[in-house]
Amino acid sequence: SRPGGATMKPVDFYRLDGAKKQVEIGDVNIEKPMWAEHGGLDFNGRESWDQWEKFKGMDADAAKKAFCRVYAEAQANKKANFRMY
Secondary structure, three states: OOHHHOOOOOHHHHHHHHHHHHHHOOOOOOOOOOEOOOOOEOHHHHHHHHHHHOOOOOOHHHHHHHHHHHHHHHHHOOOOOHHHO
16 A cells, blocks of 8 residues: 555556557656646556566567566466456
């Protein structure tokens, strides 16, 4: 849990999102978010950005393989069910 009662999705959700963005867009092309629309810290945006940044420099084919690997790892972890998001 985060300050102010903010909740986060499982990290696998953000890892998959980062791999997907690397395939579709390429390297991170935006600044790391700081503030959410509601005025608090943007924990979801920041985590999403961090995970996308980890794929920096990876070409689309390698990012597709990384997406498949992350998906398989996430499926193996039944406790953190990212599919509900």
